[in-house]
Amino acid sequence: MKLHSLSKTTKRSQKRVGRGYGSGKGGHNSGRGTKGQKARNSVPAHFIGSSWVWFKRLPFMRGKSKFNSLNDSLYITLSDLNKFAADSLVDLKAVTEAGLLQAKPKRFTKVKIVANGELSTKLKVALPATKQAVKAITKAGGVYLCESN
Helix, strand or coil, X not given: CCHHHCCCCCXXXXXXXXXXXXXXXXXXXXXXXXXXXXXXXXXXXXXXXXXXXXXXXXXXXXXXXXXXXXXXXXXXXXXXXXXXXXXXXXXXXXXXXXXXXXXCCCCXXXXXXXXXXXXCCXXXXXXXXXXXXHHHHHHCCCEECCCCC
């Protein structure tokens, strides 16, 4: 048996950083290098320089909002509403059943009636519409039930 083949029987404690020269790990800079943010306090691994830098890493999309792709709008023309029978209620359910919208639209899909074409049938409309579309609906003898445009 030789000394180099003996297994260790004692556990050596970790050096205490920043506790003077007697600790075995520096005294002046405590093994942290010199100056700077990392030398003075702990910095999280995900920190990049400011709280908003992560936002700059997102893909750049033009327009007022970077999330416009989530807010899709579907427009229904007045000529599309001629498919409905007279005095019938036109709401989101009726429009999907008529096949003007897909069965499951996106989560943030907005539906709006636009004044394109002419309306010849008298309807009760309960969907958001433009001012010109509302005029056309009332002119045809229909009723506009939705208050907010």
